[in-house]
Amino acid sequence: MSSTLTGRRAPKLWWNLLGLLVFATAGFPLYWMLDTAFKPAEDAIDPDPSLLPTGITFANFGRALDIADFWGPVGRSLVVSLAVVVIGMAVGLLAALAISRYAFRGRKIVIVGILAVQMVPLVAMIIPVFLLLNDLGQYDRLTGLIITYLTFVLPFTVWTLRGFIVNIPKELEEAAMVDGCSRTGAFLRVVFPLLAPGMVATSVYGFIQAWNEYLYALMLLSQRNQTATVWLGNFTTKHGTEYAPMMAGATMMAVPIVALFLLVQRKMAAGLTAGAVKG
Amino acid sequence: MSAADTTTPAKVPPPRQAPPPPPADRRPRERRTPGGAAVPWLLLAPCLLVLAAVMGYPLARLVTLSFQRFGQSQLWGFQPAETVGFDNFAKVLGDGVFWAVVLRTLVFAAGAVVLTMVIGMALALLLQRVSGWLKVLINIVLVASWGMPVIVATTVFKWLFDSDYGVFNALLSKLPGVEMTGHNWFASGPEGLAVIMLLVVWGAVPFVVITLSAGLTQVPRELEEAARLDGAGSWGVFRYVTLPVLKPVIVMLTTLSVIWDMGVFPQVFVMRGGHPEPEFQVLNTYSYDRAFVVNDYAQGSAIALITVLLLLGVVAVYMRQMLKIGEVE
Numbered sequence: 111m112s113s114t115l116t117g118r119r120a121p122k123l124w125w126n127l128l129g130l131l132v133f134a135t136a137g138f139p140l141y142w143m144l145d146t147a148f149k150p151a152e153d154a155i156d157p158d159p160s161l162l163p164t165g166i167t168f169a170n171f172g173r174a175l176d177i178a179d180f181w182g183p184v185g186r187s188l189v190v191s192l193a194v195v196v197i198g199m200a201v202g203l204l205a206a207l208a209i210s211r212y213a214f215r216g217r218k219i220v221i222v223g224i225l226a227v228q229m230v231p232l233v234a235m236i237i238p239v240f241l242l243l244n245d246l247g248q249y250d251r252l253t254g255l256i257i258t259y260l261t262f263v264l265p266f267t268v269w270t271l272r273g274f275i276v277n278i279p280k281e282l283e284e285a286a287m288v289d290g291c292s293r294t295g296a297f298l299r300v301v302f303p304l305l306a307p308g309m310v311a312t313s314v315y316g317f318i319q320a321w322n323e324y325l326y327a328l329m330l331l332s333q334r335n336q337t338a339t340v341w342l343g344n345f346t347t348k349h350g351t352e353y354a355p356m357m358a359g360a361t362m363m364a365v366p367i368v369a370l371f372l373l374v375q376r377k378m379a380a381g382l383t384a385g386a387v388k389g
Numbered sequence: 390m391s392a393a394d395t396t397t398p399a400k401v402p403p404p405r406q407a408p409p410p411p412p413a414d415r416r417p418r419e420r421r422t423p424g425g426a427a428v429p430w431l432l433l434a435p436c437l438l439v440l441a442a443v444m445g446y447p448l449a450r451l452v453t454l455s456f457q458r459f460g461q462s463q464l465w466g467f468q469p470a471e472t473v474g475f476d477n478f479a480k481v482l483g484d485g486v487f488w489a490v491v492l493r494t495l496v497f498a499a500g501a502v503v504l505t506m507v508i509g510m511a512l513a514l515l516l517q518r519v520s521g522w523l524k525v526l527i528n529i530v531l532v533a534s535w536g537m538p539v540i541v542a543t544t545v546f547k548w549l550f551d552s553d554y555g556v557f558n559a560l561l562s563k564l565p566g567v568e569m570t571g572h573n574w575f576a577s578g579p580e581g582l583a584v585i586m587l588l589v590v591w592g593a594v595p596f597v598v599i600t601l602s603a604g605l606t607q608v609p610r611e612l613e614e615a616a617r618l619d620g621a622g623s624w625g626v627f628r629y630v631t632l633p634v635l636k637p638v639i640v641m642l643t644t645l646s647v648i649w650d651m652g653v654f655p656q657v658f659v660m661r662g663g664h665p666e667p668e669f670q671v672l673n674t675y676s677y678d679r680a681f682v683v684n685d686y687a688q689g690s691a692i693a694l695i696t697v698l699l700l701l702g703v704v705a706v707y708m709r710q711m712l713k714i715g716e717v718e
Contacts, residue, residue, distance in 0.1 A: 122520065129519035129527060132512060137530040139591065140537070142556060143545045155554045157570060205436035212429035220433060225711055227444050229704045231652045233673040234693035237680045238447035238454060244464070261443040264436060322538040324655045329681070339540045343659045353548045364541040371536025372529070375599075 143364070146357035147171070154354035170358035174345075177355060180362070183341040190252055190327075190337065191320040194259045195313045201260075202267035203309070207297075209268070210275040211283075228265035233325060240329055250332045258326055263316040270315075274308030275301070311374040318367055338363055455691035461684045477691040486667070487675070487692070491699075494671040497582055498650040504590045505646050506639070509597030514627075516602055528599070535595035543659045546588045550574045575661070578668025585656050593649065597642050604638040605631070637710060644707035651700055672696045 145163055146154050151173070153164045174180065208214075209221055239258055240249075248254030278301055286296035327337040336344070342363055345356045455477050457463075457470040481487050512531075516524055534542075549557050552573040561569040575581040608631055616626045632639075654673040657665050664682075665674045672692065680689025 122518070125515065125518040126520055126523055129515060129523045132515065133523065133527050133530055136527070136534060136591070136594075139542065139545050139549060140530070140533055142549060143541075146548065157554060157559065159554070159556050159559055161556075201435040201439060204432040208429035208432035212432075214426050214429045217429070220437075222708065222712070224436075224440070225708050226704075227440055229648065229700075229707065230444065230448065231648070231673070231693075231697060231700065233652055233654045234451065234676070234697050235444070235447050236677065237686050237690050237693065238450035239443070241454075241464070241686065242443075242447055242450065257439070257443055260439050264439060268436060318536070318538075322540070324540050324659070325677075339538065342544060343540050343655075343663075345544065351547075353551065353554065356544055357548060360541045360544050364537055367538055368533050368536040372532055375532050375536070 143357050143360055146354055147361040149354060151352075151354045154357075170354045171362070173352070174355040174359040174362070177345070177352070178341060180341065180359070183336050183338045186252060186331075186335060187321055187338040190256055190259065191317045193252075193256045194263055194320040195317045197256070198260055198263045198267050198316050199309060199313055202264055202271055202312075205264075205268045206271035206275055210272045211280070224265045224268050227261070228269070232262060236325060236329055239326070243330060249330060250335055252331075252335070255326060255330050255337075258330065259320045259323060262323070263319055266319070267312055267316055270312050271305075271308065274305055274312075278304050314370050314374040318371060321367060451690050451694060454687055455694045457687050459685075459687040459690075464684075464686065473687075477687050478695075481688060481691050481695065490670050490672060490675045493578075493582070494651060497586060497653070497671060498647060501586050501589045501593070501650040501653075502643060502646045504586070505593045505597055505650075506643055508590065509594050509601055509642070512594065512598045513601035513605055516598065517605060531595035531598055534591065535599070537592070539592065539655050540659060542588060542592055543656050546584065546591075547660055550584050575669075578666070581660070581669060585653075585660055588656055588660075589650060589653055593646060597646070600638060600642060601635065604635045608634045637713070641707065641710045644703050644710070647703045648700060648707065651696070651703075672699075 147170055148166045148168075149164055149170070150167050151170060153160070154170075205224075209217055209224075243249050243251075243254040243258070246254070248257075282300050282304075283293075283296045286300045287293065291299060322339060324339045324343060328340050328343070331337065331340070342356075342359050345351065345359055454470075456472055456474060458473050458476075459470045462468040463470045512527075516527060519527070537545075549555055552558065552571055558569040558572050561567050561572075574584050612630050612634075613626050616630050621629065652673055653671060654677070657669055657671055657674050658677075661669050665678070670678065673696065676689045676692040676696065678689075679692060680686045683689075
C-alpha cells in the first residue's frame, strides 16, 4: 500500500508542475486585467511591460468613471436584470411546477417546445425583434429590453427549476396533504423551503445572463440609454483606446459578476448536468 | 440480487408505454390533477404567452421577412413590404461572399469545438492527477474565467493582443530569435480569427472541464481496475472505459459547443470595434451587417434563417440527449 503511494509520488510532481502551468495560463488574462487596472497608467504603455505589479493606484478607476457616465449604465443594467429575474422567476416557477408535478396531455410537447426555444440562436432573432419593438414604440425603452430578455432567461429557468423540483420527493407533499394541507399550502410549506436554494441559484444565474447580454442592449437602446456591457464595449476616447482605464472599467464590471458566479456555480453545474452520466 | 437485476429492466418499460391510450373517463392514476386538466395549463399560460409573443412571433416574422423586400423605406413605413418569393435566398446563395462566410464560420466553429473539447478533456484528466490544493486553485481560476462577462473577456483579450503595448507580443519577443513588437494580429483575417478563437476557447473550456470532471467521478473505479488487470494501458483504459461512460456528457457538450461557436457574435463584433472587416465576417456578423449596415433587413433575415437551418441537425441531437436525461429523472 505505502509502496504504491511512494511510487506514485514522482509522477505526481510532474502532474503538479503541469497543473501549475495550466493555472498560470488559464488565470493570466484575469491577472493581467487586474494588474493593468491597478497599474500607474504610464507603466501600462511600457512596450516591455513588467509581469509583476509595479505599484497600486486607483487613478485608472477615476479616469474610467470620468470618460463616460458609468453609474447611469450600471443603474440601467441593474434595473433590467432585476426586473428580468423577478418576473422570470415568478413566471418560470409556475411553468416548472406544471411540467414537473402535473401529468397532462401535451406535457411532452411543452417540454420539447421550451427546450427548442432555448436553442434558437438569439442573434438570428435580432432583426424581427428590433422591427417588432420598433412597431410597438418600445425602441429605446427599458421595458422592451426586459421583455426580450425574459425569453432568453425563461426557458433556462423553467428547465433548471424543473430539475430542482423533481428532486423533491412527491411523498413529502402528499404527506402534508394527508395531514390536511391544501395543495397550495403543501407547496408553500413543504416544497417552497426546499426549493429556495435552487431558486436563489437560478435567479443569480438569470441575473448574470441578463447583465452580460450585449447585442440586444446595443441594438434596442440608443447611446443615451446604454447598459453597462455596451458602455464597456464602446470604451474609446478622443485619444484612442486608453487601456488602463478600460481594464479598470472591465474590473468593475467583472468582479461583482464573477463573485456571484463563484457562489452559485456548483449548484448550477449540478442542475445543468444532473443525470447526464447515469443516462 | 440477480433477481432484482432481472426484474428492474423488465419492469421499467411497461409503465412508460402505458400512458398513450388513456380513456378520457377513467383516470384514477392521475389524481394529481384535482382541479382538472386546466390547472397545469393555467400555470403554464404566462410563460407560454411571453414565449409566443417575444419568440414565436419574431420567429414567424423572420421567416416572412426573408421572403419580402424590406429595406429602409419599409422600415419607416413609406412603402409596404412586398413579397418577392425566393429572391433573397437566390441572391444570398448566388453570392460568393456568402459561401466564403459560411466556410469561414464552419472552419472557425470546428476549430473552436475541437480545441475546446480536447483541452477540456485533457484538463479534466489532469485535475484528477494533481494534488488537492492545486485542484482547488485551478478550479477557482476556471470558474472565475467561466463567469467573466463575454464583453469583459473580449476587451481583456483586445488588450493582451494589442500591437504596440500588448503583453503577448512582448512575451513572444522575449523568445530568442522572435521579434514581434508592433505586430498587428488583426491585420489578416486568419490570424485575427485565431486570436478570437483562442478567446472563445478560453471562455468555453471551464464549463467543459467542470462538467467532465463531475462525469469522471462517476466512472466506476472497479471497471478501470479490471481493465488494467486485463492488460490495458492508460490509453486503453481511457479509450474503452472512460470514454464510453462519459459519452452522453461528451455528446451534450459537443453539441452545445457547436451551437455556441457557430453563433459567435460579440467576440468578433467587439474585437473589431463594431465594424468587422470582410475577412472577419462570420454568419452572424454577416447577417447583422446585411440588416443594420446595408439596411437590407430581408436579406439579413434570410441569412439568419439559413444559419438556423444549418444548426437544426445539431440541435436535434442535443435535444434528444436532454430529453433522455429528463426521462431518467
